Amino acid sequence: MHTVLALYTAAQTWWAESVRGRFEDESGAVATEYVLLLALIALAITGGMIFLAGKINTKFSDAGNCLQNGGPC
Secondary structure, eight states, X not given: OHHHHHHHHHHHHHIIXXXXXXXXXXXXXXXXXXXXXXXXXXXXXXXXXXXXXXXXXXXXXXXXXXXXXXXXX
8 A cells, every 4th residue: 555655646746746837837838929929920021022022023024015015104
């Protein structure tokens, strides 16, 4: 019976120090928030770049067509 009690106490101590401590530690939450914020900023920048690339491509195509036709633009 003494060994069972010692084993139970060891498991409870391990749970209290290791597993539960990881769930209660909030230092990783700050890093996770920064990663999510960085991902949202990267998505916004990528979306803006795609939008501007399309507009710039249209302007260059219009200018190329104007020069090819030789007429006033």
